[in-house]
Amino acid sequence: MLSLLATVCAGLFSGAAIYVNLVEHPARLSCGTELAVKDPSYRRCTVMQASLALALIVLLPTNKKLLDPSLDARSTSAAELLRRWGWLHGVRSILSLAAFVLLLTRLVGRR
Numbered sequence: 001m002l003s004l005l006a007t008v009c010a011g012l013f014s015g016a017a018i019y020v021n022l023v024e025h026p027a028r029l030s031c032g033t034e035l036a037v038k039d040p041s042y043r044r045c046t047v048m049q050a051s052l053a054l055a056l057i058v059l060l061p062t063n064k065k066l067l068d069p070s071l072d073a074r075s076t077s078a079a080e081l082l083r084r085w086g087w088l089h090g091v092r093s094i095l096s097l098a099a100f101v102l103l104l105t106r107l108v109g110r111r
Contacts, residue, residue, distance in 0.1 A: 013096050
């Protein structure tokens, strides 16, 4: 039963992560750097990542820079931070999908 719960959680997480990479982040970027930096999603991501140690270590510094009030939202630095955030989140999405596939394979292999 615990294996099933872990597999479902991994599937939900990877699905959400992939959605952010393929839909949400590109939509933010299409609004321009200034609006993308001001999007409240980065603040929400920072709170969520507190429970994910690896993501906290890797993504938190970029999130903090995006939330820095002194960041000029129209600068090339802001645009680079957004690109970096997208890339880092993409790595996390791929790793979470791999974990889901591994758990699913093990779950199906038991039957």
